Amino acid sequence: MLLCAGALLPTSLIAGELTQYQANYDILRKGKNHGEAVRELKKIADNTYQLTYHSNIEWMIFSDSREETSKFTFQNGKVTPHHYSMIRTGTGPDKDYKIDFDTQNKVVTSSSSEYPLECEWTDDFQDAISYQVQVREGLKKGETSFSFPLIDKKGNRRDYNFEVVGKEMIPLPIGNVDTIKVKRLYDNDKRQAIAWFAPEMDYMLVRMWKGEKGTEQFEVQMNSFTVTQPTAVTAAPTPVQQ
Template sequence: MSAVLVGISALLSCSAIATPLSEYYAEYQVSRKGEVHGEATRQLSKVAENTYTVRYKSDIEWMIFSDVRTEESLFEVHNDQVQPLHYSMKREGTGPDRDYRVKFNREDKTIHSNQQKYPLDVKWLAQQQDHLSYQVQLRHDLMAGKRKFSYPIIDKKGNQRSYDFAVVGEEMITLPFGNINTIKVKRLYDDSDRQAIAWFAPEYNHMLVKMFKGKDGMEQFQIELKHYQPDSKTTAK
């Protein structure tokens, strides 16, 4: 179940993104097999010119299992490209607690993790993303009309991976507050037994409104938007 929750974790310079990122605060319910087992929040805030943070927090209880985690990414935006500066993840609950941090040093083109003494042994890529910043970039690329997406990611073990996605259609879905038209995006896995699908709502500024993750034909979890506020005046819990 802990591995499942890792997947839950559902985008200062001379040139900024064509349309500045809009601040928001969103609340989700997390369910499994039709039963709600927790909640999650996501908040994007502007902290300086062309500099933002996106914060995700989830609180899950399932049988004797509990998991509370907070992820946060600090990033800048240059020429329509999200550029992460710092990522952190803290997790508490059943099993071992975790505290993971990674810093992107754009001056000397190195990536440092608090899990290792020396810089990570990975190739520096201009489009490098962390576990949250790629979601901001995907949302922006979707708004720009792109249909396929590929992002180099530094995972929590310090490895460099590629996350690939494709738009597979449009769909009206039912959320806790009613029906909404969405764009359906599927993650492309090498392993055909794994499945991850995300739904984004154009009328909600292309917000992530639903996500489903499964394996071997079985649902692992699902998140659904239940409240959206198009600014960040509300502080995430």
């Protein structure tokens, strides 16, 4: 087991570009493993990236498999989403929908609606996973609070608000990691969500915890991480594994 995984990862990346990577996670409930998740970021064109998040969960008679994809541009430190899709299968109703952000005409469209969604446009829109990239960029600049407007498939606006609540060294399958602890702010105390980002790993999301009414729903812990782009140090991928 690595004593400090972050110290082994390169952080001198190409200026103005995002780190391309693949991160693997264990999904836990009450300390027991009930699934796995993979987060991957790729550059697909100039200033254009694709973020995917794929998870599989099995717990008693419950199952959930989902894949989310976000395509966005990244310029001057700002993430601008253009296309989001989500496919979910398992226990309960399946879901499959797409949302497009037309920045030129300033409209949002959904595969579940024949017409553009009735929502007031803002250049600050994020989709359901692109905001996570923007949080990382904010943390790099030393920001301590974040607020993002998201639009769901019906055109409803949901404001996601976060604040930095401290620093913490946490034990993970990859070793002990120094992190910045970020809490999501809800309108009430019934739900809780906390995320840990590792500065020495280019502010990667290394752990996430969600609960409701004080009871844990699930926890996600990074178990491996690979940089998938050339860096100023070496052109080879840099794996960090258990």
